[in-house]
Amino acid sequence: MGSSITQQIFQQIVNGLSLGSIYALIALGYTMVYGIIKLINFAHGDIMMVGAYAGWYAITVLHLSFLPALLFAMVACALLGVVIERIAYKPLRNASRIAALITAIGVSLFLEYGGMLLVTAQVRTYPPVFPETMYSFHGVIFKYGDIVMLLTSTILMVLLHITVQYTKMGKAMRAVSFDKDAALLMGINTNNIISFTFAIGSALAAAAGVLMGVYFNTIDPLMGIIPGLKAFVAAVLGGIGIIPGAMVGGLMLGLIESIVSGLGASTWRDAVAFLILILVLIVKPSGLFGKNVREKV
Amino acid sequence: MLVLEDVNVYYGAIHALKGISFEVNQGEIVTLIGSNGAGKSTSLKTISGLLRPKTGKITFNGENLASIAPQLIVSKGISQVPEGRHVFANMTVIENLELGAYLRKDKAGVKQDMQRVYGLFPRLLERNTQISGTLSGGEQQMLAMGRALMSKPQLLLLDEPSMGLAPILVKQIFSIIKEINEGGTTVLLVEQNAHMALSIANRAYVLETGKIVLSGDSKQLAASEEIRKAYLGG
Numbered sequence: 421m422g423s424s425i426t427q428q429i430f431q432q433i434v435n436g437l438s439l440g441s442i443y444a445l446i447a448l449g450y451t452m453v454y455g456i457i458k459l460i461n462f463a464h465g466d467i468m469m470v471g472a473y474a475g476w477y478a479i480t481v482l483h484l485s486f487l488p489a490l491l492f493a494m495v496a497c498a499l500l501g502v503v504i505e506r507i508a509y510k511p512l513r514n515a516s517r518i519a520a521l522i523t524a525i526g527v528s529l530f531l532e533y534g535g536m537l538l539v540t541a542q543v544r545t546y547p548p549v550f551p552e553t554m555y556s557f558h559g560v561i562f563k564y565g566d567i568v569m570l571l572t573s574t575i576l577m578v579l580l581h582i583t584v585q586y587t588k589m590g591k592a593m594r595a596v597s598f599d600k601d602a603a604l605l606m607g608i609n610t611n612n613i614i615s616f617t618f619a620i621g622s623a624l625a626a627a628a629g630v631l632m633g634v635y636f637n638t639i640d641p642l643m644g645i646i647p648g649l650k651a652f653v654a655a656v657l658g659g660i661g662i663i664p665g666a667m668v669g670g671l672m673l674g675l676i677e678s679i680v681s682g683l684g685a686s687t688w689r690d691a692v693a694f695l696i697l698i699l700v701l702i703v704k705p706s707g708l709f710g711k712n713v714r715e716k717v
Numbered sequence: 718m719l720v721l722e723d724v725n726v727y728y729g730a731i732h733a734l735k736g737i738s739f740e741v742n743q744g745e746i747v748t749l750i751g752s753n754g755a756g757k758s759t760s761l762k763t764i765s766g767l768l769r770p771k772t773g774k775i776t777f778n779g780e781n782l783a784s785i786a787p788q789l790i791v792s793k794g795i796s797q798v799p800e801g802r803h804v805f806a807n808m809t810v811i812e813n814l815e816l817g818a819y820l821r822k823d824k825a826g827v828k829q830d831m832q833r834v835y836g837l838f839p840r841l842l843e844r845n846t847q848i849s850g851t852l853s854g855g856e857q858q859m860l861a862m863g864r865a866l867m868s869k870p871q872l873l874l875l876d877e878p879s880m881g882l883a884p885i886l887v888k889q890i891f892s893i894i895k896e897i898n899e900g901g902t903t904v905l906l907v908e909q910n911a912h913m914a915l916s917i918a919n920r921a922y923v924l925e926t927g928k929i930v931l932s933g934d935s936k937q938l939a940a941s942e943e944i945r946k947a948y949l950g951g
């Protein structure tokens with residue numbers, strides 16, 4: 421009996437990490453965009469949805485296998501992210517934050533309902549790309565899909581970390597997000613860096629979309645709303661604008677959800693997740709990784 | 718080397734620079750002094766491309782700066798140390814210096830200039846892996862100057878390098894500015910500390926509410942009754 425409880429706990433941890441790694445991938449885009457232009461990009465979850473459809477198209481129509489389909493979706497959404505930024509957000513760079521926020525909501529609705537026009541509201545089934553193989557380790561079950569999901573998101577996050585910390589582009593990104601004028605004085609083209617940030621964030625969202633399609637088997641044009649909101653919560657939980665915060669926030673949220681479900685309270689799952697968010701923010705308003713300093717204006 | 722002709726700059730409706738003309742010649746230290754809000758920082762920002770003049774012309778080595786994208790002005794040989802340092806506080810000292818050389822392709826030259834900066838500011842070498850937000854104010858000033866030098870500028874724009882520093886450090890910073898100038902870099906220095914500025918500069922311009930009201934040899938200006946009363950405290 422004792423061992424079966426431990427098994428269950430570990431099982432929920434495995435499930436939670438899988439789900440959480442998706443949240444983390446989406447949260448990264450939220451946090452990076454916020455870090456660089458202080459915009460909550462409400463269309464981000466919908467970019468994930470577009471990614472899911474791009475992956476679906478690549479697999480069912482182009483007959484690509486998982487990895488090429490993943491790359492296809494990532495590239496498509498990177499372009500989409502750059503186009504959205506240039507058309508919708510760039511003209512508002514010096515406008516009030518609320519104007520930019522409303523524009524983001526507009527872009528979100530555009531993608532959701534434009535998507536419906538284009539692909540209809542009908543739910544589509546994701547083709548099975550992975551074998552149904554399961555591995556059992558001391559009674560804890562790992563689905564093949566879980567492993568691929570964890571592996572994919574871990575690799576993407578490591579790549580992101582290396583890019584941001586060690587490449588010239590990454591350093592320029594951190595410079596622009598810290599101080600745009602000073603970055604300009606260094607010779608950094610801030611517009612290009614902002615585009616680059618949107619490209620990376622949207623590509624990560626696309627990866628999350630493909631993984632979600634694979635994991636839950638179905639996709640529809642409104643599938644981005646709830647995960648988008650949750651990823652936003654994850655980003656705030658970790659400290660918005662802080663990259664490691666988004667990773668940890670996403671994983672935590674996934675873990676909390678699956679542990680609450682595992683306790684047989686799955687209807688309470690979201691409520692508990694949001695309650696924890698509120699508690700964290702009461703204790704630490706700037707999030708787990710945030711510094712408690714007033715933001716400079 | 719640098720020539721401003723009848724430059725007008727506005728912040729919305731605020732007319733901050735009202736037809737300013739001045740020049741800086743190769744090898745000089747020129748200082749721009751004036752009280753708070755006179756338009757000193759605005760002048761430097763307009764030269765470095767952060768602001769654009771509404772009318773008037775700025776040429777550098779004969780080239781009109783209006784035709785150059787703001788972020789490329791640094792590659793023409795103009796580098797600014799902004800007022801209040803503006804180091805990238807979230808990054809290490811080395812990363813800040815690397816960003817100073819962002820547009821340079823000559824790796825060997827960049828390495829050499831990094832050594833030169835460490836030579837001028839040995840403190841930066843001691844602290845090179847420290848996050849720069851945790852540096853002292855004086856160290857941040859050194860870093861901001863070092864970072865600006867990493868682009869290998871012909872003209873260095875300095876905005877109030879003595880701000881908030883202890884007198885002994887001010888002396889040290891000014892002697893380093895002199896050393897940088899003797900190494901062949903032309904300097905345009907904005908200062909509140911008119912006394913120190915006039916002591917190292919060749920020439921000076923006095924700015925008052927967006928206009929140049931006096932100019933000349935800095936020794937003569939330092940001796941003039943008007944300047945002593947208004948800017949040197951007696």
Ligand SMILES: Nc1ncnc2c1ncn2[C@@H]1O[C@H](COP(=O)(O)OP(=O)(O)OP(=O)(O)O)[C@@H](O)[C@H]1O
Pocket residue numbers: 728731733751752753754755756757758759760800909
């Ligand atoms: N961003 C801005 N928006 C509106 N007005 C501004 C802005 N920046 C400066 N000004 C105005 O332009 C004028 C010149 O300012 P500037 O910063 O150039 O002065 P300064 O000579 O550098 O002063 P200080 O010695 O205090 O640094 C001031 O009247 C100031 O209020």
Ligand SMILES: [Mg+2]
Pocket residue numbers: 757758759800876
């Ligand atoms: Mg100033």
